[in-house]
Amino acid sequence: MNSADLGRRVGVPSTALFTDQYELTMVQAALKAGTADRRSVFEAFTRRLPEGRRYGVVAGTGRVLDAVENFHFDDEMLAFLRDQRIVDGQTVDWLADYRFSGDIWGYPEGEVYFPGSPLLRVEGSFAECVLLETVILSVLNHDSAIAAAASRMSAAASGRRLIEMGARRTHELSAVASARAAYIGGFHSTSDLAAGFRYNIPTVGTSAHAFTLLHDSERDAFQAQVDSLGRGTTLLVDTYDVAEAVRTAVEIAGPELGAVRIDSGDLLLVAHRVRQQLDELGATETKIVVTSDLDEYAIASLAAAPVDTYGVGTQLVTGSGHPTCSMVYKLVARARSADPADPVLPVAKKSLGAKSSRGGRKWAARRLDEYGVAEAEVIGTGEVPQELADRQLLVELVRGGEVVAREPLEAARERHTAARAGLPMSAMQLSRGEPVLPTEYV
Template sequence: MNSADLGRRVGVPSTALFTDQYELTMVQAALRAGTADRRSVFEAFTRRLPEGRRYGVVAGTGRVLDAVENFHFDDEMLGFLRDQRIVDGPTVDWLADYRFSGDIWGYPEGEVYFPGSPLLRVEGTFAECVLLETVILSILNHDSAIAAAASRMSAAAGGRRLIEMGARRTHELSAVASARAAYIGGFHTTSDLAAGFRYNIPTVGTSAHAFTLLHDSERDAFQAQVDSLGRGTSLLVDTYDVTEAVRTAVEVAGPELGAVRIDSGDLLLVAHRVRQQLDELGATETKIVVTSDLDEYAIASLAAAPVDTYGVGTQLVTGSGHPTCSMVYKLVARARSADPADPLLPVVKKSLGAKSSRGGRKWAARRLDDDGVAEAEVIGSGEVPAELADRQVQVQLVKGGEVVGREPLEAARERHIAARAGLPMSAMQLSRGEPVLPTEYV
């Protein structure tokens, strides 16, 4: 397996300061109290899905593994912590030697999840596990939100191609992570070259309205693009008059024209008119690409239109109204000492209202009906019932501090397609509703 299969991880900086200050001050206090080395289990989960969502999508796991692997403090960082008196000298010395040495289990990337699903289980000493809280949540909350939106859009597209093109609508680093998450969720290509370089995602792109406006005529612009990129290129046809532009595009490129792109107007009506015109001009194989503030609802509304490809930007990289999954990272079990033989005791935060959680180191399994369709997310502590032993969802990702669960991005993408196909048909509905699977605790 070559480096391109796993994503280029060259030049990845330390992730140790991608954290909140209280993670470090907790370590300082625990070191002073003699409790920092107590064996502990933390779990990342969400208490509920975003309103109206039927399922969640796990994304960002590969980036989490990179973050854990690169979580270490260099001399400059340690100097900053010392000079700003964020933590005391003994804590700085402890951080200088920090490397995560525990175990991590979790839902594999691309898998679906539901309220209460133990998406990530981090085991080690209290100090080494608590430091990872913020960076883990930062990655999972963002990437899973984008992947869930992408999955809904993919389902709505019904097999038609999807282009991720939201780089200009979000932070430049978020754009790369968003393209990766969108690819897992079912998108086919991205316009973002950094995402293509880092994660080997197919990239696409031709021209914007500025290129047409640069030239003295639309014909000149089309001719320049075809001369440069070939007849299989995609020509943008709504800078001036769409009908005239389509006619000119076919005259310039011939019936071998790859595609035309429509970026404004009543897309349903315009797409039908453009398809009819292309066919009449003999360009029967020329594809139609539509863009312009699309989301899953707009894509679904175009199901009857002769559209071949959707380009989605703003709504995708903002999670289509839900930019976070509200995941939390909670201590669920700990020992009374650092002794490996000391048993783990369930612990739980006693909160009023919706912030309650369940203690104990948990497993998760997905129960299927007689037709092989998922019917429940089953979560428990202790022994796994025999009938669910081969339906467990979690896999080991880190063992003794070493990453063992890294995989090609294509594997996560394929897993999501299979996981979504294994859900009840109602999971594909865009109308508001409850999670498609109930969560059962045993």
């Protein structure tokens, strides 16, 4: 596979300081106590889905692998840690040689998940695993939130095309990650060129209202765009009068006009009027693109409208009201030494309330009903029941510190389509409700 298939990773900087200080101070204390090398198992999971969501979507796994691979401390970073007295000299020396050498298993990217699902299992020494907590969670929490919103919008669109166009509504680096996650969740293209360059996502874009306002008339603007981009371009028709703009657009481009974009007004009503007008003018193949603060509910409300493509920005890159998945990264098992023969024993937080956790290295499988539809997320420790052996969800991602599971972004996108199709039909409902699958512990 070439770099375009897997995403361009050239020039990726170190991710070692994408961490919280207490992870380094824990390493320092563990080194002093002689416990830093104890074999440990950490798991990333969420205790609940965002309110009203029926399923979650795993996204960011590929970026996590990049982050782990590039997690190392250079001389400038080590000098910073030393000069600011964040950790002592012994710890700085230990960090200078840091490279993750353990194993990582996880749900493959694009898979769906539910409360308690062990989305990522990280195994190695305590010190090398605990350092990865923040970078893993920051990637998975953000990307999975965007992918879940994208998935809901994709389901609401019912096969119509979706454009991610939220770069101006978020941090510039978050915009690239959001476009990637949206593509996994079912979007077809992005307006963000950095995302297109890095991840080979199809990019689209023509003009904004500023281009129309630049010219002495709307006709001049349309003519200039068609002369430059061809008759198959998309013309923005709501700067002034929509009906007049559509008429002018077809006069200039002819029936070969690619599309018109509507960015304001009552989109349902305007789309119907524009479709009728385009057909009367002979532009029966011209598509209609709608934008303007869309979310999954607005997309669903336009199901009866003659819309071909939706452009979504703010609501997508903010997770449509849920910008994080509240995933956590917890120690679930550890040995009493670094000896590989020393078994890892379950450990768990036992605090009162909703923040307790379940100990033990876990497996996960999805049980199907007699019709082949998913009916439960089954999680356990120890032996996997024979009837679930071929339904296990975790796959090997890193072995002995080496990434073993890179894949094209298209694979994650296709996996999500298949995973969502395997859920009960109620998973597609936008109304508030409980997770569509129960989580069963065995």
